[in-house]
Amino acid sequence: xxxxxxxxxxxxxxxxxxxxxxxxxxxxxxIDTSTPAVTAGLATLAGADVxxxxxxxxxxxxxxxxxxxxxxxxxxxxxxxxxxxxxxxVCGVGPGPFTGLRAGMATAAALAHGLGVNAxxxxxxxxxxxxxxxxxxxxxxxxxxxxxVYWAAYDADGNRTDGPHVxxxxxxxxxxxxxxxxxxxxxxxxxxxxxxxxxxVAGLVAAARPAFDAEPAPLTPLYLRRPDATExxxxxxxxx
Amino acid sequence: xxxxIMGIESxxxxxxxxxxxxxxxxxxxxxxxxxxxSVDQHARFGGVVPEVASRAHLEAMVPTANRAFEKxxxxxxxxxxxxxxxxxxxxxxxxxxxxAAKAYxxxxxxxxxxxxxxxxxxxxxxxxxxPLPKPCLALLVSGGHTQxxxxxxxxxxxxxxxxxxxxxxxxxxxxxARVLGLPxxxxxxxxxxxxxxxxxxxxxxxxxxxxxxAKFDFSFSGLKTAVARWVEGAERRGEEIPxxxxxxxxxxxxxxxxxxxxVRAAKESGIGTLVISGGVxxxxxxxxxxxxxxxxxxxxxRVPRPRLCTDNGAMIAALGAHVVxxxxxxxxxxxxxxxxxxxxxxxx
Ligand SMILES: [Zn+2]
Numbered sequence: 001x002x003x004x005x006x007x008x009x010x011x012x013x014x015x016x017x018x019x020x021x022x023x024x025x026x027x028x029x030x031i032d033t034s035t036p037a038v039t040a041g042l043a044t045l046a047g048a049d050v051x052x053x054x055x056x057x058x059x060x061x062x063x064x065x066x067x068x069x070x071x072x073x074x075x076x077x078x079x080x081x082x083x084x085x086x087x088x089x090v091c092g093v094g095p096g097p098f099t100g101l102r103a104g105m106a107t108a109a110a111l112a113h114g115l116g117v118n119a120x121x122x123x124x125x126x127x128x129x130x131x132x133x134x135x136x137x138x139x140x141x142x143x144x145x146x147x148x149v150y151w152a153a154y155d156a157d158g159n160r161t162d163g164p165h166v167x168x169x170x171x172x173x174x175x176x177x178x179x180x181x182x183x184x185x186x187x188x189x190x191x192x193x194x195x196x197x198x199x200x201v202a203g204l205v206a207a208a209r210p211a212f213d214a215e216p217a218p219l220t221p222l223y224l225r226r227p228d229a230t231e232x233x234x235x236x237x238x239x240x
Numbered sequence: 241x242x243x244x245i246m247g248i249e250s251x252x253x254x255x256x257x258x259x260x261x262x263x264x265x266x267x268x269x270x271x272x273x274x275x276x277x278s279v280d281q282h283a284r285f286g287g288v289v290p291e292v293a294s295r296a297h298l299e300a301m302v303p304t305a306n307r308a309f310e311k312x313x314x315x316x317x318x319x320x321x322x323x324x325x326x327x328x329x330x331x332x333x334x335x336x337x338x339x340a341a342k343a344y345x346x347x348x349x350x351x352x353x354x355x356x357x358x359x360x361x362x363x364x365x366x367x368x369x370x371p372l373p374k375p376c377l378a379l380l381v382s383g384g385h386t387q388x389x390x391x392x393x394x395x396x397x398x399x400x401x402x403x404x405x406x407x408x409x410x411x412x413x414x415x416x417a418r419v420l421g422l423p424x425x426x427x428x429x430x431x432x433x434x435x436x437x438x439x440x441x442x443x444x445x446x447x448x449x450x451x452x453x454a455k456f457d458f459s460f461s462g463l464k465t466a467v468a469r470w471v472e473g474a475e476r477r478g479e480e481i482p483x484x485x486x487x488x489x490x491x492x493x494x495x496x497x498x499x500x501x502x503v504r505a506a507k508e509s510g511i512g513t514l515v516i517s518g519g520v521x522x523x524x525x526x527x528x529x530x531x532x533x534x535x536x537x538x539x540x541x542r543v544p545r546p547r548l549c550t551d552n553g554a555m556i557a558a559l560g561a562h563v564v565x566x567x568x569x570x571x572x573x574x575x576x577x578x579x580x581x582x583x584x585x586x587x588x
Contacts, residue, residue, distance in 0.1 A: 019573050065335045066574045075572065083347055098291060099332045106339035114316055114347025156405045157331035221298065227291035 010206030023232035029076075029111070030204040032067055035142050035180055036061040040071035040081040042086075042202030047207060053079035057200045064100035068107045081182040090208040092124035092199050095150040095164050096142065096223040099228055101221055109219050116139025118216045125152040125164050126177070126207040127199035132158070132178040134194055141176050141181035141189065142198075149181040149225065151191075166224040243270075243300045243320040245564060246344065247557025248301075250337030251329025251357045252273035252384060253278045253293045255300040258318075258554030259306040260367070262561040268387060268545075270367045272312035273547070273554035276300035283424045287414065288383075295331035303338045308553065326571070326588045327581030329384070334577035335384055337515050349357075354588040355397075355559045356581055357551075361468020362516040363394050363562055364555035365544045373513045373540075377401075379502045382518035383410030383425065383525070386498075388456045388505055389538060389583060394559070395566035399585050401505055402456025405448070409494055410520050411458035416490050419468050420483050430487045431523050437484030439492035439525075446497050453463075456501055463493055503533045508568030513540045522546035561586050 003133060025046040025048075032039045041055030056071035076083055086144065091108035094101045112119035123180065125140040141151040144166050152163025153174060169185035177191035179198075186193050196203065244247040249256035259272040278296035282288045308318060309371055324341030329332055338354065345352035378389040378398075386404035391397070407415070410427060417426025422433065444466050447459035467490050474481055515563050516530055527543050533539040548554065568587055575588050 065339050066576050068339065068348050071345055072343075077475060097336060098294065101399060102332070102336055104341045106298055106336045107343040109298075109302045110305075110340035114344045116316075119413035138339050186507065196499050221295075223295070227289060227295065 008202065017183070023115070027081060027085055028090055028205050029072065029086045029090050030090045030201045031068065031072065031104045031108045031122055031184065032092030032127060032199040032204055034092045034094040035198045036211060037198035038064050038067045038071060039199060039201065041075045042081060043201050043205045045205055049166070050205045050209070050212055052201050053081070057198070061097075064103035067151055068104050070110070072107070081116060083111070085149060086115055086117060088212070089119040089218060090122055090204050091119055091126055091202055093121040093220065094124050095144070095166060095224045096124060097145050097176050098221075098223065105219055105221055119207045119219050120211045120216045121219050122163060122177045122204055122208040122211065123152070123160070123222060124199045125150065126160060128179045128196055129154045129158050129160070130203040131196055131235040132194055133199055134176045134178070135216040136176060137161070139172055139177035139182065139189070139191065140175050141179040143181045149185060164222060164224065226240040242470065244314060244318050245557045245560045246322050247555070247560050248322065248324040248337045248341045249357070249360070249553045249556045250297045250333050250552055251325045251327070252333060252551055253282060253296070254551040255297045255304050255337075255549060256553030256556070257305045258552060258557035259308050259312045259314060259421045260554065260557040260561050261483065262565055266565050267370065268366055268561040270554055271314065272308040273552050275552050276304045276309040276347060279425065285416060286424050288330070289350055290330045290332055293330060294336060297336040301336060304405035304573055310449045311350040316348060319344075319350055321353060321564050322348070322353050322481050322558050323353045323355050323359065323563070326575060327357065329579060331577060331579045333577060334431055335383065336519050338503070338575070338577045352573060353563050353568070354571040354575045355556060355563060355584060356586050357556075358387065358389070358583045359394065359398055360555035360559040361549075362391055362398075363559035364387070364552075365517060365542050365546045365553060366562070367409075367558050368395070368544050368548060369542050372515070375511055376500065376513040376515060377506050377509070377511050378507060378515045378517065379498060380518045381409045381498060381516070381520035383414065384408055385518060386458050386460070387481050387583065389429040390511070393566070394586075395562040395568060398583055398586060402454060402458065402501065404460060406459050406461035407464060409458070409498065410461055410518075412464045412494065413520070415464045416467050416487075417469050420481070420486060422483075427520060427523060430491060433484045433487035433526070434491040434525060435465060437482070437486070437488030439488040441482065441485035442489040444470075444489050444493040446493055448502075449497060454504055458497060458501070460494065463490065465493055470471045491523070491525045495523070495529045498526060499530045499533050502530070503537050503539065506539050507537060512538070513542060515542045517544055517549050519550045521549040525558050528574050543551045559586070
């Protein structure tokens with residue numbers, strides 16, 4: 001048995017509820033709200049093989065808080081599983097515009113607590129890179145708003161070589177890029193764009209797979225930017 | 241059979257998780273009330289910074305919940321319903337609590353109740369003083385709210401009689417504290433300084449008390465400006481600022497207007513009970529003056545202990561318990577956080 005299986009107590013549970021799924025398979029719930037896509041889905045992981053059972057995606061940058069939990073439940077229903085059967089949760093931790101990102105992360109953290117399973121953080125750009133088929137070194141780029149992009153660079157095998165960073169779009173030394181930020185700023189980045197546009201369930205689980213070999217890292221957002229807040233200067237006078 | 245209600249609060253700078261037991265007779269018992277505050281992180285900005293608060297909520301949510309279950313010696317699986325602040329409050333802050341609450345509801349397979357933060361401030365009093373008489377009046381005073389409410393049923397029927405037209409009372413405290421060189425948040429240091437000062441030293445204005453002003457509305461912006469003007473005048477004349485007298489006189493003006501309007505509302509509507517809650521309810525002069533005036537008018541005054549008055553999860557759990565007991569329908573899992581949720585909507 002692979003070493004990482006030891007981290008899932010639930011992997012030893014009886015077969016009854018997972019008929020047709022090999023016994024050494026773990027059931028993973030994946031969540032990402034780092035981009036305008038509200039994404040949740042279920043996948044099984046057997047060794048390095050990821051197979052997606054169900055995936056729910058809505059593109060709406062203002063509906064992360066409303067839709068993420070309903071998406072989780074809809075995906076479970078379609079996959080024919082209950083949340084109690086989930087062995088682990090994978091959550092995209094950005095980078096991403098703050099508010100929506102936190103909706104997914106608070107959801108993942110509370111689900112993990114409520115279900116008594118681990119939640120594994122994964123860089124959302126890595127999740128994009130995990131399913132990109134570039135065949136050469138490439139970028140994963142998402143929209144950071146305020147005319148900036150979040151980006152990271154990967155080698156031809158999809159290993160991250162630089163980033164994540166946040167900055168104004170400009171040529172970054174590579175000519176192929178995945179992610180919605182690449183589509184939005186293809187010209188400024190001087191790139192040819194490839195799929196996927198947003199993190200997918202398959203990409204999230206594949207990118208998190210190496211993390212399953214250890215205790216999960218804390219579920220901390222990759223904010224990259226500091227909060228907008230200024231300390232007050234000298235007290236303003238009411239009389240001129 | 242009694243039921244366990246978990247309450248989650250994240251509308252401003254306190255991450256709160258409370259656990260209560262709803263007994264069959266409708267009484268509500270406090271089991272745990274854990275709060276993680278980000279107030280220290282806001283101090284240098286002189287006010288709550290929404291993004292800083294939201295970040296802190298996400299970090300604190302699960303650890304705070306864990307502490308509440310440990311304190312109550314309960315398991316997550318003991319929970320029968322989840323209540324969460326759906327509004328009003330800071331959008332990004334509310335979103336963290338609402339998202340977590342939905343996830344707990346889904347994970348545990350129990351109903352969700354999105355409830356009103358303001359109603360929670362009133363409901364919390366039942367944890368200390370038992371069921372609320374129907375009707376009663378409630379005066380909510382904190383850094384974020386100043387409202388006079390008629391409560392016919394805490395679970396279903398709350399009407400606003402008046403509210404502040406500009407600053408919340410607590411906001412005025414913060415601003416005056418800054419003018420006097422006292423730390424943030426301003427409530428406790430001003431209260432402390434005021435105890436050493438003369439409340440009649442300076443006649444600061446009583447806002448919204450003219451004959452043509454709305455009877456039950458409040459205004460604290462003019463008072464705040466008057467204090468700043470007075471202090472600047474004294475500075476210009478090279479006088480030393482009598483901080484204690486200014487604090488006492490300012491605090492007297494706030495307490496005078498709040499209690500006068502609340503007692504007048506009680507008398508006019510023939511209501512015999514006044515509940516004062518919210519962070520500023522802990523202020524010694526406000527509760528002292530309210531006690532005097534309520535006694536004189538034959539009105540029962542209820543003020544929850546300070547720990548219950550400030551934002552916490554227990555108040556949301558308590559309100560959730562009353563909503564459950566009233567048989568109100570559960571919330572859908574696609575509810576939104578509503579930063580401007582009106583007080584007459586007790587649950588969404
Ligand atoms: Zn409050």
